[in-house]
Amino acid sequence: MLSIKVQRLITRIPAELAAGWAIARKDMMIYYLKPNIIVSGILFPLFMFLAFAIGRNEDPEALIPGLIAITILFSASSIEPVSIPIERRVKTFDRLLSAPISMNTLVFGESLSGFLYSLVIALIPLGIGVIVYHTQVFHIVFLSIAILLTSFCFATLGTLFAAYPTENVGEVMSMLNLVRLPLIFISGVFIPISTMPLIGQIIALLSPLTYANDLIQYSYGGSSHFTPVLDLIILIIFILVFQAGADKLYRKFNE
Amino acid sequence: MNAVEVLNIKKKFPSVTALDDISFSIGEGEIFGFLGPNGAGKTTTIRILTGITQPTSGTAKIFGHDIRTETIAARQSMGIVHETSNVYDDLTPWQNLMFTAELYHVGKGEREKKSVELLKIFDLYERRNDKVRGFSKGMKRRLTLAMGLVNSPKLLFLDEPTSGLDVQSNLIIRDVINDLASTGVTVFLTTHNIEEANLMCDRVAIINHGIIAAIDTPHRLKGTIQSVQSIEVSFDNSSVDNLSLVSLLSGVNDAKKVGDRYKLYTDNLPLVIEEVMGFAQKNGLKVQSITTLGPSLEDVFIKITGLERTGVIIHAID
Ligand SMILES: Nc1ncnc2c1ncn2[C@@H]1O[C@H](COP(=O)(O)OP(=O)(O)OP(=O)(O)O)[C@@H](O)[C@H]1O
Numbered sequence: 043m044l045s046i047k048v049q050r051l052i053t054r055i056p057a058e059l060a061a062g063w064a065i066a067r068k069d070m071m072i073y074y075l076k077p078n079i080i081v082s083g084i085l086f087p088l089f090m091f092l093a094f095a096i097g098r099n100e101d102p103e104a105l106i107p108g109l110i111a112i113t114i115l116f117s118a119s120s121i122e123p124v125s126i127p128i129e130r131r132v133k134t135f136d137r138l139l140s141a142p143i144s145m146n147t148l149v150f151g152e153s154l155s156g157f158l159y160s161l162v163i164a165l166i167p168l169g170i171g172v173i174v175y176h177t178q179v180f181h182i183v184f185l186s187i188a189i190l191l192t193s194f195c196f197a198t199l200g201t202l203f204a205a206y207p208t209e210n211v212g213e214v215m216s217m218l219n220l221v222r223l224p225l226i227f228i229s230g231v232f233i234p235i236s237t238m239p240l241i242g243q244i245i246a247l248l249s250p251l252t253y254a255n256d257l258i259q260y261s262y263g264g265s266s267h268f269t270p271v272l273d274l275i276i277l278i279i280f281i282l283v284f285q286a287g288a289d290k291l292y293r294k295f296n297e
Numbered sequence: 298m299n300a301v302e303v304l305n306i307k308k309k310f311p312s313v314t315a316l317d318d319i320s321f322s323i324g325e326g327e328i329f330g331f332l333g334p335n336g337a338g339k340t341t342t343i344r345i346l347t348g349i350t351q352p353t354s355g356t357a358k359i360f361g362h363d364i365r366t367e368t369i370a371a372r373q374s375m376g377i378v379h380e381t382s383n384v385y386d387d388l389t390p391w392q393n394l395m396f397t398a399e400l401y402h403v404g405k406g407e408r409e410k411k412s413v414e415l416l417k418i419f420d421l422y423e424r425r426n427d428k429v430r431g432f433s434k435g436m437k438r439r440l441t442l443a444m445g446l447v448n449s450p451k452l453l454f455l456d457e458p459t460s461g462l463d464v465q466s467n468l469i470i471r472d473v474i475n476d477l478a479s480t481g482v483t484v485f486l487t488t489h490n491i492e493e494a495n496l497m498c499d500r501v502a503i504i505n506h507g508i509i510a511a512i513d514t515p516h517r518l519k520g521t522i523q524s525v526q527s528i529e530v531s532f533d534n535s536s537v538d539n540l541s542l543v544s545l546l547s548g549v550n551d552a553k554k555v556g557d558r559y560k561l562y563t564d565n566l567p568l569v570i571e572e573v574m575g576f577a578q579k580n581g582l583k584v585q586s587i588t589t590l591g592p593s594l595e596d597v598f599i600k601i602t603g604l605e606r607t608g609v610i611i612h613a614i615d
């Protein structure tokens with residue numbers, strides 16, 4: 043009985059993956075160059091960062107990892123909160139909701155486009171670091187894993203927020219910013235976690251950006267607040283929680 | 298096996314009961330029409346049958362698959378044409394079709410062949426590589442239809458397929474639906490257009506306020522109200538509006554103007570004919586034509602739904 047169910051599930055994997063990939067490609071063709079995505083996904087983190095970095099006279103080696111982390115946070119989580127409310131408004135979202143695919147695949151496909159978007163955008167701070175400041179990366183493998191996991195984590199966060207059943211992009215965006223902006227300050231991007239007061243250190247544990255930033259810091263400087271493997275595991279847990287949460291919310295709001 | 302099997306479906310929204318315990322089934326290859334005024338519950342029914350919305354209670358099966366528990370299997374065999382033409386404006390017709398086909402896991406060769414075929418049928422082939430933004434309403438509607446067919450469905454849902462379209466688009470769409478039916482595809486369509494339901498459907502359900510008021514072939518539905526009859530008459534001087542006068546003639550229960558003719562409803566045909574002739578003579582008019590008619594599906598509809606025969610309805614069923 044169970045094995046038939048599992049078998050059926052396995053035979054469906056190619057179809058589900060193909061559909062997820064089709065959804066991601068559709069988002070790329072339509073939304074990557076929309077002005078509000080460029081503003082909130084690229085310009086916003088850049089200006090944010092400049093506002094903090096300029097005049098602080100910090101070592102670029104210490105700044106670049108943080109810049110990468112918040113660039114990914116903003117770019118990865120900016121596609122779905124724009125595309126999904128728009129698609130609700132023009133009713134193309136009904137196509138996705140009525141397709142012969144699981145809700146998890148829909149969530150995954152949507153997140154995939156934010157993920158790929160931020161992989162490309164992350165090259166900007168990475169490139170600035172290498173070309174302008176000649177920063178050295180110590181663990182290229184950890185850096186790659188960090189960028190992949192962080193991108194996927196925040197892309198799924200964007201999809202999760204876009205579950206809120208509105209046709210208004212601004213509504214999702216302002217809710218998301220209510221979370222994204224504070225994350226920057228509590229995650230050790232500008233102020234190292236070890237120098238935070240105890241309450242700050244505890245709050246920092248709740249933020250996925252903490253672990254993303256820590257892992258990226260580690261791949262640059264070789265030192266970290268937690269261990270890189272712990273960062274990695276916790277990021278994966280965040281991805282799974284966001285994915286499951288999104289799956290649940292999209293179902294709930296469709297009743 | 299029935300294509301669709303609906304049992305005691307209820308759908309309650311916080312402010313309104315959209316569907317109140319409806320049951321029906323649709324046989325394979327049948328063209329089944331859902332006829333009802335605005336807000337009757339037509340779209341809600343389609344949303345439940347396609348698994349977009351969950352019913353409050355009741356069950357629906359698509360070719361034996363429960364839409365709630367075997368959603369994917371149930372959906373695999375269906376094509377859906379939503380009420381709004383929900384196409385991607387930033388993509389071309391070709392990209393729209395490819396994307397839809399990929400959602401249904403149609404192989405590359407198959408989806409390209411099918412898309413060329415559909416684009417030609419729906420007269421969009423020349424425009425296949427233009428962005429949809431800027432297409433006319435009719436073109437978008439035809440593309441929506443094509444997207445609903447790209448996975449070669451066994452069951453097609455059409456939510457008001459022809460509403461607000463010109464004659465040419467209407468004809469293309471009706472032809473396609475009839476062709477599909479002849480190849481054994483089951484069609485579930487909603488409409489407020491009584492003539493469309495009458496022409497196309499094997500069976501029609503009349504739905505109002507979330508309740509199915511009647512369900513039968515158009516022919517037999519008309520038979521249920523045989524007592525309602527009407528005549529259509531036209532006078533030579535069509536520029537003068539005589540509606541208010543003819544509606545006062547004895548034996549006339551109701552009257553409306555259809556183009557340059559008057560349609561008079563009665564249950565006493567000989568009396569009304571006599572009255573009309575007298576009226577013409579008295580007013581110096583010549584009767585140009587006079588036709589007696591049996592009940593139309595519209596008459597059934599109005600009788601069953603309890604709607605008033607007013608201008609509003611005539612618009613709704615344009
Ligand atoms: N998401 C919703 N939330 C609340 N009420 C809804 C919702 N969807 C539909 N309704 C209500 O359910 C009833 C049936 O609506 P439905 O859209 O099914 O009608 P319809 O027959 O398709 O009408 P139309 O001909 O105008 O398309 C209406 O009273 C409508 O206001």
Ligand SMILES: [Mg+2]
Nearest residue numbers: 339340341380
């Ligand atoms: Mg409707």
